[in-house]
Amino acid sequence: MRLDPRHLEILAAIVDAGGLTEGAAKLGKSQPSVSRSIAFLEERVGQQLFEPRRRPLRPTELCLSLAAEGRKILDAGRAASALVQTFKSGEAGTVRVAGTPIFMDGVISGVIAEFQADHPNIRIDQSYAYIDEALEKLKQDQLDLAILPVRPGALPAEFEFRQILKGCNVIACRVDHPLTQHAEMTARDVIDYAWIAPPANSPLFQDMRALLESIGQRELKIGFTGGSLSAVLNVLAGSDSLTILPYSVVVTLQRRNQVASLPIEIGDPGRHLGIIINRSRSLHQAAIRFESFVGERIKGMSRSMASD
Amino acid sequence: MRLDPRHLEILAAIVDAGGLTEGAAKLGKSQPSVSRSIAFLEERVGQQLFEPRRRPLRPTELCLSLAAEGRKILDAGRAASALVQTFKSGEAGTVRVAGTPIFMDGVISGVIAEFQADHPNIRIDQSYAYIDEALEKLKQDQLDLAILPVRPGALPAEFEFRQILKGCNVIACRVDHPLTQHAEMTARDVIDYAWIAPPANSPLFQDMRALLESIGQRELKIGFTGGSLSAVLNVLAGSDSLTILPYSVVVTLQRRNQVASLPIEIGDPGRHLGIIINRSRSLHQAAIRFESFVGERIKGMSRSMASD
DNA sequence: TAGCCTCATAACATGAAGATATATTATTCG
DNA sequence: CGAATAATATATCTTCATGTTATGAGGCTA
Numbered sequence A, B: 001m002r003l004d005p006r007h008l009e010i011l012a013a014i015v016d017a018g019g020l021t022e023g024a025a026k027l028g029k030s031q032p033s034v035s036r037s038i039a040f041l042e043e044r045v046g047q048q049l050f051e052p053r054r055r056p057l058r059p060t061e062l063c064l065s066l067a068a069e070g071r072k073i074l075d076a077g078r079a080a081s082a083l084v085q086t087f088k089s090g091e092a093g094t095v096r097v098a099g100t101p102i103f104m105d106g107v108i109s110g111v112i113a114e115f116q117a118d119h120p121n122i123r124i125d126q127s128y129a130y131i132d133e134a135l136e137k138l139k140q141d142q143l144d145l146a147i148l149p150v151r152p153g154a155l156p157a158e159f160e161f162r163q164i165l166k167g168c169n170v171i172a173c174r175v176d177h178p179l180t181q182h183a184e185m186t187a188r189d190v191i192d193y194a195w196i197a198p199p200a201n202s203p204l205f206q207d208m209r210a211l212l213e214s215i216g217q218r219e220l221k222i223g224f225t226g227g228s229l230s231a232v233l234n235v236l237a238g239s240d241s242l243t244i245l246p247y248s249v250v251v252t253l254q255r256r257n258q259v260a261s262l263p264i265e266i267g268d269p270g271r272h273l274g275i276i277i278n279r280s281r282s283l284h285q286a287a288i289r290f291e292s293f294v295g296e297r298i299k300g301m302s303r304s305m306a307s308d
Numbered sequence C: 001t002a003g004c005c006t007c008a009t010a011a012c013a014t015g016a017a018g019a020t021a022t023a024t025t026a027t028t029c030g
Numbered sequence D: 001c002g003a004a005t006a007a008t009a010t011a012t013c014t015t016c017a018t019g020t021t022a023t024g025a026g027g028c029t030a
Helices: A003-018 A020-027 A031-044 A063-087 A101-118 A129-137 A189-192 A204-213 A229-237 A245-256 A286-304 B005-017 B020-027 B030-044 B061-089 B101-118 B131-139 B187-192 B204-212 B231-235 B249-253 B285-306
Strands: A093-099 A122-128 A147-148 A160-166 A169-174 A195-197 A224-225 A242-246 A260-262 A270-280 B091-098 B122-127 B143-149 B159-165 B168-172 B194-199 B222-225 B242-246 B260-262 B270-277
Touching: A003 A020, A003 A031, A003 A063, A003 B005, A003 B061, A020 A031, A063 A286, A063 B005, A063 B061, A063 B091, A093 A101, A093 A129, A093 A286, A093 B061, A101 A122, A101 A147, A101 A229, A101 A242, A101 A245, A101 A286, A122 A286, A122 B260, A129 A147, A129 A270, A147 A286, A160 A286, A169 A204, A169 A245, A195 A204, A195 A229, A204 A242, A224 A229, A229 A242, A242 A245, A245 A260, A245 A286, A270 A286, B005 B020, B005 B030, B005 B061, B020 B030, B061 B260, B061 B285, B091 B101, B091 B131, B091 B285, B101 B122, B101 B143, B101 B231, B101 B242, B101 B249, B101 B285, B122 B285, B131 B143, B131 B270, B143 B285, B159 B285, B168 B204, B168 B249, B194 B204, B194 B231, B204 B242, B222 B231, B231 B242, B242 B249, B249 B285
Parallel strands: A093 A122, A093 A147, A195 A224, A195 A242, B091 B122, B091 B143, B194 B222, B194 B242
Antiparallel strands: A147 A270, A160 A270, A169 A242, A169 A260, B143 B270, B159 B270, B168 B242, B168 B260
């Protein structure tokens, strides 16, 4: 026999309230409505739920058992409402975000850590992707947002780009690197050292090539290539190698004394770090929160970089 | 925001079934009905519950969370249905039964123990009462049945009496009592011993008085009075006292070697043990089960008594 | 791109649940 | 014991979600 869960809810409310009238009030319904619902349930069940001819309504044993189930239903309903609330407020949910390995590991991961402290019920699904892959995933709704260095104007109109940091690369080395002792330095000084090349399909790789061309160099000694940021840092720390890294990453790492940077001017790469979203899809609240949080943090970071 | 628990049930069914059509089938509803219910819920919630334009319906994260609550509701509903079933079948519930202390402790408690082995979900509320009190409680529906020795015809018409045992009292003593050695015995032999008197308001007390009168005796040495069966038994075992007890009780106790009985004829007390119910109230299934169980057992017991 | 399969919509019927007004009944209190 | 009070049940009407069948639309697979 199938019972209407709403009837069980009503039963629970009445039993808990200790009376039909109060129970009805608690449910925001009229007393007759509740009375009839119970009559219905009683008929369906085929058993007395309240002792007849008793004016302070006295529940039957079966009634009490059923009310216990009704209470579970009420609780589940309340939990469901709460769930909806938190999801709608953006305090729960999953944000799918992707970006270049260097940025994600060097800058964004720290921001994510801060974000999660504030919003423990929002889950961040982070993955790595370069621009083409990221746009494809955004288009297919496999991604909520991408954080990438992008050349403004190079983006199809279906995507929106919100710049959060001006692009700027620097040459990085280990903290006690010999070059850090030099008072003055020219681009020529760096070509004698082994280099760590970013992944060949990354924008940084193109930036490195541009840098080399600007100092009239075609080839460099490449000692290591293809790794993640932490691999790069390990190699950097254990050798005299140099590499090119976004300034923002270097700033973050310098605070932890993990790298040093060389005071060599590198031309503006023409790319700027920003958040990309798919215009045709509206972000859900959790993603909106994350997006603005990242924006704020990175802007704060860039202010402190400017004041360095 | 208040959600309809039935919608959550439907959601759970759909998610579990992996599709709207199958979910509808599982719920025994038509597919369009379910479809619209979900549309309703979606509108109420104000969030997508399934990813749009995906034909094997793919649940949203929020949807999965809500479905989990819906599953709880489904479970509670099923539990409620099961409860009703067991109550209606008489496999659960409470039977309120009262009787004289001596019968309840001496005979019925053993039957209750057997009954509970068979019907673990039926609770027995046992209390002690003599006839007047028991009838009053039956009338006020504070009792489902009473088990009492009653003089047939002495019962108001509003009660039904179902005899389960012919009344018959015997004189009881401890197992090694001196009188048990006598080959022959007359009523006169018993008057030298101290007696344990049943409670003054009990039928047994009247039976004892009748016995005394039948042997021309007005007074007895009363050594102990007023206790429960176990108190009587303890005094009996620790002294040479005699007492009067229903034959059925003595038979039960003799099997455990706790008492002996004396072969002295006692006149029929005119009362017979039976179950009393209130005609104006119908017994619930659990009480019916208990009543017939007790009837069967006691009848079985009386058969084995007859063959002694 | 054709065809299948799943889901959404339309149109209509039904009936449960809501409200207000009112009757009925238990309990309490003088 | 009877009247007052409070609580529950009933009556009647309205509304609207749910159910139905028939049918249209659109993703998915080959």
